[in-house]
Amino acid sequence: xxxxxxxxxxxxxxxxxxxxxxxxxxxxxxxxxxxxxxxxxxxxxxxxxxxxxxxxxxxxxxxxxxxxxxxxxxxxxxxxxxxxxxxxxxxxxxxxxxxxxxxxxxxxxxxxxxxxxxxxxxxxxxxxxxxxxxxxxxxxxxxxxxxxxxxxxxxxxxxxxxxxxxxxxxxxxxxxxxxxxxxxxxxxxxxxxxxxxxxxxxxxxxxxxxxxxxxxxxxxxxxxxxxxxxxxxxxxxxxxxxxxxxxxxxxxxxxxxxxxxxxxxxxxxxxxxxxxxxxxxxxxxxxxxxxxxxxxxxxxxxxxxxxxxxxxxxxxxxxxxxxxxxxxxxxxxxxxxxxxxxxxxxxxxxxxxxxx
Amino acid sequence: xxxxxxxxxxxxxxxxxxxxxxxxxxxxxxxxxxxxxxxxxxxxxxxxxxxxxxxxxxxxxxxxxxxxxxxxxxxxxxxxxxxxxxxxxxxxxxxxxxxxxxxxxxxxxxxxxxxxxxxxxxxxxxxxxxxxxxxxxxxxxxxxxxxxxxxxxxxxxxxxxxxxxxxxxxxxxxxxxxxxxxxxxxxxxxxxxxxxxxxx
Numbered sequence: 001x002x003x004x005x006x007x008x009x010x011x012x013x014x015x016x017x018x019x020x021x022x023x024x025x026x027x028x029x030x031x032x033x034x035x036x037x038x039x040x041x042x043x044x045x046x047x048x049x050x051x052x053x054x055x056x057x058x059x060x061x062x063x064x065x066x067x068x069x070x071x072x073x074x075x076x077x078x079x080x081x082x083x084x085x086x087x088x089x090x091x092x093x094x095x096x097x098x099x100x101x102x103x104x105x106x107x108x109x110x111x112x113x114x115x116x117x118x119x120x121x122x123x124x125x126x127x128x129x130x131x132x133x134x135x136x137x138x139x140x141x142x143x144x145x146x147x148x149x150x151x152x153x154x155x156x157x158x159x160x161x162x163x164x165x166x167x168x169x170x171x172x173x174x175x176x177x178x179x180x181x182x183x184x185x186x187x188x189x190x191x192x193x194x195x196x197x198x199x200x201x202x203x204x205x206x207x208x209x210x211x212x213x214x215x216x217x218x219x220x221x222x223x224x225x226x227x228x229x230x231x232x233x234x235x236x237x238x239x240x241x242x243x244x245x246x247x248x249x250x251x252x253x254x255x256x257x258x259x260x261x262x263x264x265x266x267x268x269x270x271x272x273x274x275x276x277x278x279x280x281x282x283x284x285x286x287x288x289x290x291x292x293x294x295x296x297x298x299x300x301x302x303x304x305x306x307x308x309x310x311x312x313x314x315x316x317x318x319x320x321x322x323x324x325x326x327x328x329x330x331x332x333x334x335x336x337x338x339x340x341x342x343x344x345x346x347x348x349x350x351x352x353x354x355x356x
Numbered sequence: 357x358x359x360x361x362x363x364x365x366x367x368x369x370x371x372x373x374x375x376x377x378x379x380x381x382x383x384x385x386x387x388x389x390x391x392x393x394x395x396x397x398x399x400x401x402x403x404x405x406x407x408x409x410x411x412x413x414x415x416x417x418x419x420x421x422x423x424x425x426x427x428x429x430x431x432x433x434x435x436x437x438x439x440x441x442x443x444x445x446x447x448x449x450x451x452x453x454x455x456x457x458x459x460x461x462x463x464x465x466x467x468x469x470x471x472x473x474x475x476x477x478x479x480x481x482x483x484x485x486x487x488x489x490x491x492x493x494x495x496x497x498x499x500x501x502x503x504x505x506x507x508x509x510x511x512x513x514x515x516x517x518x519x520x521x522x523x524x525x526x527x528x529x530x531x532x533x534x535x536x537x538x539x540x541x542x543x544x545x546x547x548x549x550x551x552x553x554x555x556x
Contacts, residue, residue: 064523064524064528065528067438067523067528067531068437068438069436069437069438071437072436072437072438072441073437074437074443087418088418215426215427216426216443216444217424217425217426217444217445217446217447217456217457218444218447218456219412219413219415219417219447219454219456221417221418221454222412222415222417222454224412239522240522241522241523242522242523243522243524
């Protein structure tokens, strides 16, 4: 069921899942409307479903246990933030950044690797900031009146969230329920930026940062999978923990791509190449898409470019028709994009083009 | 079956009773000797520490001194996070050593360590004694191995990466049985070792 009234995320480059109206309200208004006839709370969903390369039944058949119970990896439901970084965070450590209506937050990877989901509120909106260590994906979702939890199951190595209202299961990368009452629905998403603490705090000095005061005791200095600051372990190995839905040798399994998917298809840009060349183009069906690099944050943004406008990198940013724009504000329709390990992207979207 | 016969059943029961009695005597005898006591202490403590390290509850981290406890420790202590794994309720940092305190896991680890220690104590005594047991002292330690591996089932069985094996539903199910298997194996080897020690 698709519920109206829950719009997209403000001015932080958010998209809303396919089809929702830009600028419409979100958060508390969504919360008040996102209930069904039985007053069972539901997360707000998008007006139309995101593209899937697999049938939902196939995805459901490929749900596997991750070795922990439901909520065995506990989401942070009562996050606390500080103005200064925790002692355990180095300048080059990865953080996941979020900006909405002037409020800026950073979520350190080294904390989220132990929790995977933060049920948070930003600018008055109820959101879930999520991270899957095995697929290297950090994504944000509107959550309305419900919280998300970690189901303990995986699909294609990807975190499968459940919503605590309907108990529908949502593989994070797909943002689409594959079991439960909301099967086939897509969540409303927003942009979460994977960058380093140094880059994020220089770009947004006013940022607040998630603390280790999560309500749980963990050895936060220990990443069970490896480390990012000098990539090691799982994060650099060619091995995957679980067999991907689809094997694709076009790139190193752990190469990072910036992927985008719409209602009709998916497209991936090699991140390293994008940061080096600054502009890359690709297609979903017949529509041209352009990816541009944000060198300050070392990230990229993807825009639909159906008119095939010329986008060129310049000292001032990016030039279109003689006017310079910042990477995050080209006069084109931006699509939601996020970092992912190649094997995971290709596993979910084997028909995706790969631009490098 | 032969045990349908009351006489046979009585014989089997007597054999089991003798096996247990023999093991108790063997354990008592081993623990009365210094080498047995050392075997129990060293192997039990080593296993206990390895078990906690396998769970990633014990290890090295940034140096410091800290004791922090969750706000609702009694509730949290019984919150199961995985097969035979419970939620830590406290973090203790002493110098570079970090210890997550999950009481039920520490209790379970202590029971396993005790069983491993008793196995080793009896084996060592039997091995060094005049009535040499053909079972080497390593048998108890081997029996305890699955228990050590069970800790790695948490958070994705990353130990599989190290050995280059991809996880599967069957393998993950096996991980869930490692700990019960360990307990059965440790009791089994203890009875076996005990039965082979000359207690007369």
